[in-house]
Amino acid sequence: MPKIDTSEIILKGIGASPGICIGKAYLVGQEGVNVIKRYPIATKDLADEVQRFKTAVQKSKEELREITANSPEDIRSHLNIFESHELLLKDKMLYGRTIETIERDQVNAEWALRKVVSRLRRMFKSMANSYLKDRASDIVQVSDRIMRNLVGKESVNIAEIDKRVILVAHDLSPAETSQIQLERIKGFVTDRGGRTSHTSIIARTLQIPAALGLVNATSAIQNDDILIVDGATGVVILHPEDHTIIQYEERRARFERYRANITRKSHIAAQTTDGLSLNVMGNIELPEEVVAVMDHGGDGIGLFRTEFQYMGRAGFPTEAQLFDKYRDVVEVIAPKPVTIRTLDINGDKPTAQTAECNEANPALGLRAIRYCLRNTEMFHTQLRAILRASAYGPVRVIFPMISGISELRAAKKVLAQTRQSLDHDGLAYDADVKIGIMIEVPSAGIMAAQLAREVDFFSIGTNDLIQYTLAIDRGNRLVADLYQPLHPAIIRLIKQVIDAGKACGIPTYMCGEMAADPVHIPVLLGLGIAELSMNPMSIPVVKDTIRRLDCDATHGLIDEIFKLDTAEQIEALIHRRYCDMLPKDAMCVLD
Amino acid sequence: MNSHRTWLKTTVTIPNALGLHARPAAQIAKTVQDAGVNARLVTDHETVDASSIIDILTLGCIKGSQVTLEVEKSGARAEQALRHLIYLFENGFGEPS
Numbered sequence: 001m002p003k004i005d006t007s008e009i010i011l012k013g014i015g016a017s018p019g020i021c022i023g024k025a026y027l028v029g030q031e032g033v034n035v036i037k038r039y040p041i042a043t044k045d046l047a048d049e050v051q052r053f054k055t056a057v058q059k060s061k062e063e064l065r066e067i068t069a070n071s072p073e074d075i076r077s078h079l080n081i082f083e084s085h086e087l088l089l090k091d092k093m094l095y096g097r098t099i100e101t102i103e104r105d106q107v108n109a110e111w112a113l114r115k116v117v118s119r120l121r122r123m124f125k126s127m128a129n130s131y132l133k134d135r136a137s138d139i140v141q142v143s144d145r146i147m148r149n150l151v152g153k154e155s156v157n158i159a160e161i162d163k164r165v166i167l168v169a170h171d172l173s174p175a176e177t178s179q180i181q182l183e184r185i186k187g188f189v190t191d192r193g194g195r196t197s198h199t200s201i202i203a204r205t206l207q208i209p210a211a212l213g214l215v216n217a218t219s220a221i222q223n224d225d226i227l228i229v230d231g232a233t234g235v236v237i238l239h240p241e242d243h244t245i246i247q248y249e250e251r252r253a254r255f256e257r258y259r260a261n262i263t264r265k266s267h268i269a270a271q272t273t274d275g276l277s278l279n280v281m282g283n284i285e286l287p288e289e290v291v292a293v294m295d296h297g298g299d300g301i302g303l304f305r306t307e308f309q310y311m312g313r314a315g316f317p318t319e320a321q322l323f324d325k326y327r328d329v330v331e332v333i334a335p336k337p338v339t340i341r342t343l344d345i346n347g348d349k350p351t352a353q354t355a356e357c358n359e360a361n362p363a364l365g366l367r368a369i370r371y372c373l374r375n376t377e378m379f380h381t382q383l384r385a386i387l388r389a390s391a392y393g394p395v396r397v398i399f400p401m402i403s404g405i406s407e408l409r410a411a412k413k414v415l416a417q418t419r420q421s422l423d424h425d426g427l428a429y430d431a432d433v434k435i436g437i438m439i440e441v442p443s444a445g446i447m448a449a450q451l452a453r454e455v456d457f458f459s460i461g462t463n464d465l466i467q468y469t470l471a472i473d474r475g476n477r478l479v480a481d482l483y484q485p486l487h488p489a490i491i492r493l494i495k496q497v498i499d500a501g502k503a504c505g506i507p508t509y510m511c512g513e514m515a516a517d518p519v520h521i522p523v524l525l526g527l528g529i530a531e532l533s534m535n536p537m538s539i540p541v542v543k544d545t546i547r548r549l550d551c552d553a554t555h556g557l558i559d560e561i562f563k564l565d566t567a568e569q570i571e572a573l574i575h576r577r578y579c580d581m582l583p584k585d586a587m588c589v590l591d
Numbered sequence: 592m593n594s595h596r597t598w599l600k601t602t603v604t605i606p607n608a609l610g611l612h613a614r615p616a617a618q619i620a621k622t623v624q625d626a627g628v629n630a631r632l633v634t635d636h637e638t639v640d641a642s643s644i645i646d647i648l649t650l651g652c653i654k655g656s657q658v659t660l661e662v663e664k665s666g667a668r669a670e671q672a673l674r675h676l677i678y679l680f681e682n683g684f685g686e687p688s
Binding site: 083084087088091092093094120123124138139 | 613614616617620621624640642643644645646648649
């Protein structure tokens with residue numbers, strides 16, 4: 001191996017998803033093949049679009065012929081792999097389906113191809129035989145070749161792109177994250193973002209190590225540089241020395257053992273030492289993630305974010321498309337409940353439909369329930385799909401960003417109309433579907449006593465509640481350290497919400513990332529939270545923590561917390577009191 | 592369905608160690624495409640189009656599993672295609688067993 005003329009560089013960011021990976025850097029946006037845009041094609045242009053696809057296939061075929069012709073005679077003896085690829089190019093499941101998709105969905109060829117291939121890949125992934133399962137890679141290679149010819153990029157070596165890489169980007173929007181071929185990603189490194197950013201949530205769900213907020217990662221790191229990412233501490237090591245690699249390889253192995261160990265116990269109920277059982281649920285974004293929740297011992301879905309199906313597409317999804325996905329999730333996890341949050345778009349998740357409005361302050365703008373109440377047709381469609389899914393298993397509906405009672409009443413009115421329309425159409429749904437609201441706007445927390453009379457449950461969305469209460473942009477690294485879940489104001493607000501709920505006999509759940517950190521669990525138990533929901537990967541650790549705690553004793557903790565003035569004091573108190581019970585270093589592998 | 596169509600059938604066993612992966616699937620699909628016949632592979636669970644590699648791969652056939660080759664009757668071509676297919680299986684697709 002040639003000696004590389006670079007020395008080890010340590011970059012420090014925010015640890016956003018624990019785990020260690022070692023691999024080659026892949027800078028997003030440089031080669032452009034990984035992020036595929038979707039755009040609509042007018043009916044009159046469809047024939048041209050299909051032709052564009054056919055041309056790319058033809059070009060791919062010629063490339064393969066050339067490779068075959070240049071191969072030595074002896075490997076050409078039988079049908080070699082490139083000839084298989086040549087046949088695959090015109091296979092009706094790939095070629096025919098892509099053309100059908102272009103015509104039916106009226107979309108660009110790149111998007112259609114990607115859609116067809118990802119469906120095929122899922123199909124192969126579910127196969128039992130691991131050798132045949134891997135055969136999906138042939139299809140991926142062939143489709144990559146077509147894709148490169150479609151986008152017109154210079155040909156990248158297939159062997160290179162087929163290796164799993166560490167993605168390095170300035171920032172990843174939810175729309176971009178949704179388009180990454182995640183099975184190719186070993187780890188994430190970004191310039192922007194923090195622990196509660198979208199990328200971090202996705203990374204934790206999929207158990208991919210992530211170090212975010214490195215500021216200058218994209219300028220310091222070059223394509224193909226060797227990197228070590230420690231997603232627990234946020235450290236990224238560029239051009240690591242051999243001994244560093246060995247050291248981190250050992251840590252990685254230790255971490256995998258720890259994770260495996262804790263996961264083994266994850267299917268046992270989370271019961272405190274004095275016998276209180278708590279449901280520990282999973283948050284999901286993609287319907288496919290329901291599997292991760294089940295694998296990690298989740299007691300249901302505490303938050304199903306529904307935005308993804310609305311992103312990166314030309315119109316709103318139809319009732320049938322939504323219903324299909326919702327039913328999938330409900331059926332798979334039944335009889336455990338699924339909490340479906342109605343659309344929370346705009347804010348940091350813009351869709352094609354909302355892109356035209358440029359708001360100076362989208363987090364405080366027309367988003368979530370506000371947006372839905374202005375677009376009742378679309379809202380009605382989603383509610384119909386959700387209610388219809390309730391015929392297949394227990395469903396809870398939750399409205400996001402409720403700031404006061406009028407919004408809640410307006411939303412419930414649309415829901416009542418939805419029930420009527422389903423009755424009218426003779427479509428089945430569960431008449432006892434529970435209705436709840438997210439408590440994430442401070443005014444809703446303040447008005448909890450009034451709101452509690454009109455809903456079946458509360459769910460505290462801590463990410464937004466903390467951000468709005470403390471006026472901290474969670475994605476801004478200059479102030480990210482001031483984002484404090486244990487701030488006395490936050491604890492008081494949460495207590496007020498739970499108490500208001502109890503007075504009306506309704507439970508309060510929590511579905512923000514605050515619920516995923518073992519340090520917070522004694523506090524939440526003491527406050528009387530009825531259920532926790534988090535990224536699926538955190539479920540085993542949280543369950544493990546609950547099993548070590550005595551619920552009765554946590555009430556005393558709350559009394560003491562209320563005598564303290566700062567988040568730092570509160571955190572120190574918890575660490576003092578529970579040093580034996582909290583898992584060592586949580587999911588971090590530190591020496 | 593298709594009661595008016597008749598098929599030549601033979602049941603074979605997957606002989607090679609790696610099962611029906613891309614290369615054998617490509618050989619089968621190419622044979623069927625070259626012969627210009629309608630052919631399918633049938634297992635206990637599924638029936639797939641033998642002219643599509645991807646379709647064949649979805650069967651996930653491992654060594655030792657049984658599959659029925661069916662070629663729609665259309666004169667001598669069909670019989671020849673079936674013979675050719677059987678030949679591929681009997682020779683283990685030129686791979687180790």
